[in-house]
Amino acid sequence: MPRQVPAGAPTDAAPFVPDQRDLAALREAAAACRGCDLHRQATQTVFGDGDQASRVMLVGEQPGDREDIEGEPFVGPAGRLLDRALSEAGIDRREVYVTNAVKHFSWRPAGKRRIHKKPAARQVSACRPWLEAELEAVRPEVVVCLGATAAQSLLGASFRVTRQRGEVIDLDRAVRAVATVHPSSILRAPDESRHQEMAAFVADLRAAARLLDRPNLPNGQESDGPSPK
Numbered sequence: 442m443p444r445q446v447p448a449g450a451p452t453d454a455a456p457f458v459p460d461q462r463d464l465a466a467l468r469e470a471a472a473a474c475r476g477c478d479l480h481r482q483a484t485q486t487v488f489g490d491g492d493q494a495s496r497v498m499l500v501g502e503q504p505g506d507r508e509d510i511e512g513e514p515f516v517g518p519a520g521r522l523l524d525r526a527l528s529e530a531g532i533d534r535r536e537v538y539v540t541n542a543v544k545h546f547s548w549r550p551a552g553k554r555r556i557h558k559k560p561a562a563r564q565v566s567a568c569r570p571w572l573e574a575e576l577e578a579v580r581p582e583v584v585v586c587l588g589a590t591a592a593q594s595l596l597g598a599s600f601r602v603t604r605q606r607g608e609v610i611d612l613d614r615a616v617r618a619v620a621t622v623h624p625s626s627i628l629r630a631p632d633e634s635r636h637q638e639m640a641a642f643v644a645d646l647r648a649a650a651r652l653l654d655r656p657n658l659p660n661g662q663e664s665d666g667p668s669p670k
C-alpha cells in the first residue's frame with residue numbers, strides 16, 4: 442500500500458514510496474509520483490528496468506526524450522552506446538538493472554525540440570527515495586554510477602568523477618560503487634578522442650564487473666579469488 446500522502450505540496454518522493462520492496466510495486470507507485478515539479482512536463486515516470494536478482498546496477502542521470510516517450514531507461518542514443526559498451530565489456534544488459542537518479546525527463550523547449558536540462562540538486566534529492574528503494578529491492582553487489590549526477594546522488598555532493606573515476610567505494614558492507622562517465626559524454630566527444638573515450642568507458646565497465654569476483658573484505662583488504670558461493 443502506498444503511504445498516506447500528507448496534505449500540502451510534497452517536498453520529495455518519500456510519501457509516494459510503498460513499504461513493499463518489490464520492483465513491480467515500486468514501479469506502479471512511481472508512476473503516480475508528484476515528489477517534485479518534473480512530473481508536470483514529462484510524459485511519464487521512467488522507472489528502472491531489469492531483473493530484481495541482478496548483481497550489477499547501473500545508474501544514469503535522468504531519462505531523455507526517447508526514454509520519456511517509451512517509458513524505459515536508456516533506449517535512446519545514449520542507451521545504444523551503453524549497449525555497445527556493455528557488449529564490448531562482456532556484460533549482458535539483460536543481467537544488469539538499469540535506472541536513473543531522476544525518474545522524470547527534465548527539458549527545455551528549443552523550437553519544436555525538447556532539449557535535455559540538467560536536473561536541479563533539489564530534484565535529484567527529491568527523487569533519491571526511489572533510488573534507495575531500488576537498491577533495497579535489488580540488493581546489487583556492484584553499483585556503477587554513470588556520470589556526475591548519479592555519482593553525486595549516491596556518493597555525495599563533493600564527489601568528482603574527473604578525480605575519482607574508478608575508485609571503489611563501499612556503500613555498505615555488501616554493496617560497492619564505482620563511478621565512470623555518462624555515455625552521452627562519449628557521444629559528444631570530438632571525433633579524434635571518441636574512440637579512446639569509448640575504450641576507457643568499456644574498461645571501467647569491465648573493471649566493475651570484475652568486482653563481482655572479489656569478495657568485499659573488511660579493513661580494505663583485497664582478494665583475487667572468487668566470492669564463496
Ligand code: URA
Pocket residue numbers: 501502503504505508513514515516517519520541625
Ligand atoms: N541518459 C540517462 O542518464 N538516462 C537515460 O535513461 C537516458 C539517457
